[in-house]
Amino acid sequence: MLNELEEDAIKEIFNLSLGHAIPTLSEMVDAEIEFFPPGIEMTPANHLANTIEKLMGSAVCLVHMGFDLVFTEKANITGTAILLLRSGVVEPLLDALYGEHVPETMQNHVCQETFTDVGDLLLYTCVSTLSRLLDSGLEGRKPVFFRGNPMDWNIGPALCLAPEDVPHGEEIPKETLFINLRIDLAIPAKKVAGSVLIWLNTCDKTDIKMAIQRFIADRID
Amino acid sequence: MATNLSDHQVVNLDPGELFVGTRPAEVHTVLGSCVSVVLFHPHHRMGAMSHGKLPTRPCNQPYCGLKICRMMGDFVSCSLHFMLSWFYQMGIPGKELEVKLFGGAMMFSIPNNPQEQSIAVGKRNVETAMDIIRAEKLHLIASDVGGPWGRKLVFHTGTGEVKLQRIRKTVFELASMSG
Numbered sequence: 001m002l003n004e005l006e007e008d009a010i011k012e013i014f015n016l017s018l019g020h021a022i023p024t025l026s027e028m029v030d031a032e033i034e035f036f037p038p039g040i041e042m043t044p045a046n047h048l049a050n051t052i053e054k055l056m057g058s059a060v061c062l063v064h065m066g067f068d069l070v071f072t073e074k075a076n077i078t079g080t081a082i083l084l085l086r087s088g089v090v091e092p093l094l095d096a097l098y099g100e101h102v103p104e105t106m107q108n109h110v111c112q113e114t115f116t117d118v119g120d121l122l123l124y125t126c127v128s129t130l131s132r133l134l135d136s137g138l139e140g141r142k143p144v145f146f147r148g149n150p151m152d153w154n155i156g157p158a159l160c161l162a163p164e165d166v167p168h169g170e171e172i173p174k175e176t177l178f179i180n181l182r183i184d185l186a187i188p189a190k191k192v193a194g195s196v197l198i199w200l201n202t203c204d205k206t207d208i209k210m211a212i213q214r215f216i217a218d219r220i221d
Numbered sequence: 222m223a224t225n226l227s228d229h230q231v232v233n234l235d236p237g238e239l240f241v242g243t244r245p246a247e248v249h250t251v252l253g254s255c256v257s258v259v260l261f262h263p264h265h266r267m268g269a270m271s272h273g274k275l276p277t278r279p280c281n282q283p284y285c286g287l288k289i290c291r292m293m294g295d296f297v298s299c300s301l302h303f304m305l306s307w308f309y310q311m312g313i314p315g316k317e318l319e320v321k322l323f324g325g326a327m328m329f330s331i332p333n334n335p336q337e338q339s340i341a342v343g344k345r346n347v348e349t350a351m352d353i354i355r356a357e358k359l360h361l362i363a364s365d366v367g368g369p370w371g372r373k374l375v376f377h378t379g380t381g382e383v384k385l386q387r388i389r390k391t392v393f394e395l396a397s398m399s400g
Contacts, residue, residue: 114329121322121364121366128320138316
């Protein structure tokens with residue numbers, strides 16, 4: 001769908017976007033964060049949950065935020081940004097965020113609220129920069145928390161698919177293809193690792209290619 | 222309070238105050254659980270900064286215009302809406318603004334006793350700012366929130382640059398900081 005130059009450009013855009021957002025998390029946990037070169041692959045909608053399971057195993061904690069990059073009334077790109085962690089790193093990350101050990105009895109209580117707040121700031125900042133680099137307007141949705149087996153995650157709403165595309169109780173249509181961007185990050189001092197993902201719906205293929213081409217042209221100028 | 226320097230003014234922003242300006246200024250403020258939202262238009266080089274103490278309050282804002290209340294600057298929601306209206310009246314759409322968010326100390330804290338309940342105000346201030354940023358479709362380009370520390374900010378309205386220095390405080394000092 002994307003040629004080699006366009007793939008490199010979208011990876012670079014994602015890299016710059018997350019680079020803007022990472023200090024937000026770094027300040028909150030008061031530790032240095034390392035992040036790694038971005039990866040890209042094309043993934044059918046019905047395989048997205050499998051890619052998460054393959055990456056992080058069957059127990060994950062994630063915050064996802066749907067967004068639209070709006071170019072004109074009729075041209076937009078729909079996507080989902082995800083902060084993804086193995087369930088096992090939640091407790092040390094909570095301790096880092098609170099600056100003290102969060103008692104086991106309180107962990108469940110504070111986990112959802114805390115990670116939703118953190119995910120909101122991190123993902124919204126990342127998507128804001130993505131939107132600015134692609135010279136679009138931004139419509140971000142409220143972040144949503146999920147903890148459990150990724151195969152049990154009701155992924156339809158997270159992908160912002162139109163209800164008519166996912167009739168109640170039916171499977172995600174496999175023909176819908178997503179650009180699946182990923183950057184892995186680590187907080188060595190807290191022994192925490194995770195990933196940030198951006199999934200872009202390729203139903204808006206023309207808009208994606210045009211936005212990337214504009215970004216490339218701006219850089220060449 | 223403002224001090225004249227050769228090429229720009231130095232403005233000290235106290236809790237509950239806000240600044241909007243079209244000429245270069247250096248705006249100073251100190252934050253605890255309060256939240257400062259910084260808005261900057263890179264092309265016109267215009268900037269605004271708030272220092273809200275509390276998240277929001279019920280208000281019947283008229284549809285026909287902008288009502289300026291006595292305690293407007295105290296609230297994150299009122300001050301942010303006012304600053305945005307100022308830009309909108311200048312013909313600047315929200316999507317062209319760079320937004321930065323600071324403060325909200327003790328956003329994450331374990332309440333051990335009733336005295337610490339008030340600390341959650343930092344979290345509510347940040348959430349309120351984020352709700353408006355999202356609703357107004359603004360671009361948030363940087364933030365430094367939470368943590369058990371205060372923050373000293375200097376915002377250069379001519380460049381959009383914000384210098385931030387952390388101030389280490391104890392939990393109770395932060396809870397009692399008016400900013």
